[in-house]
Amino acid sequence: MQVVVQVVIAIAVVVGAVGLGLFLRKRQQVAAPTQPSRATPAQLDRADFEPSTQWLVAVFSSATCDTCADVARKAAVLQSPSVGVVEIEYGAHRALHKKYDIQAVPIVVIADSEGIVRAGFAGPVTAEDLWGALADVRD
Numbered sequence: 001m002q003v004v005v006q007v008v009i010a011i012a013v014v015v016g017a018v019g020l021g022l023f024l025r026k027r028q029q030v031a032a033p034t035q036p037s038r039a040t041p042a043q044l045d046r047a048d049f050e051p052s053t054q055w056l057v058a059v060f061s062s063a064t065c066d067t068c069a070d071v072a073r074k075a076a077v078l079q080s081p082s083v084g085v086v087e088i089e090y091g092a093h094r095a096l097h098k099k100y101d102i103q104a105v106p107i108v109v110i111a112d113s114e115g116i117v118r119a120g121f122a123g124p125v126t127a128e129d130l131w132g133a134l135a136d137v138r139d
Contacts, residue, residue, distance in 0.1 A: 040120030041100040044111045048096060053084035053113075055138065057130075060097060060107040062090040067124050071106040074127040078134055110137055 049056055059075045061068035072087045079085045088096050090105065110119040110133055118137035121129065 039101075039103075040107050040109050040117060040122055041102075042117050044100070044109065044115040044117060046111070046113065046115040048099070049084070049086050049088075051084040051086075054082040055084070055113070055134070056111045056115075057083060057085045057134070058109050058111065059085070059087045060090075060100070060102045060105050060109075061087055062105045065105050068106040071108060071121075071125055074125065074130055075108055077127065078130060083134065110134055112137070 044056070044058065046052065046056065049058060057075050057078050059068070059072045061072055068089075075085050075087075090097050090102075096102075104122065106121075106123065106125075108121045108125060108130065109117045111117050119133035121133070
């Protein structure tokens with residue numbers, strides 16, 4: 001009988017120690033570092049952008065960003081009578097970066113004639129991905 005009581009007490013102590021350890025471990029978890037938002041806008045006011053083509057490829061960029069220049073070159077190839085391409089460089093168009101809450105560059109969006117963003121990319125993008133996205137949204 002005394003052995004059974006000792007086993008029950010030992011089990012209770014072990015369960016309590018494990019529970020306390022898990023509780024303390026959870027309290028000590030380090031929060032993930034804050035990351036910049038790389039979200040693309042969902043809607044554009046087409047009055048903010050020229051030209052007024054059926055489709056708009058908007059490249060939000062910065063003059064100090066080498067990747068931005070590469071993305072802007074890739075996007076420029078998409079220019080056609082029905083597709084307008086515009087680069088919105090931070091230094092020249094800070095108000096538009098603020099209006100669309102652009103937190104990081106490059107960001108590329110493909111918007112229809114109503115300004116609804118049909119495709120978007122944050123960060124580096126390949127020419128094939130841009131061409132494919134434009135082809136997909138136009139179909």
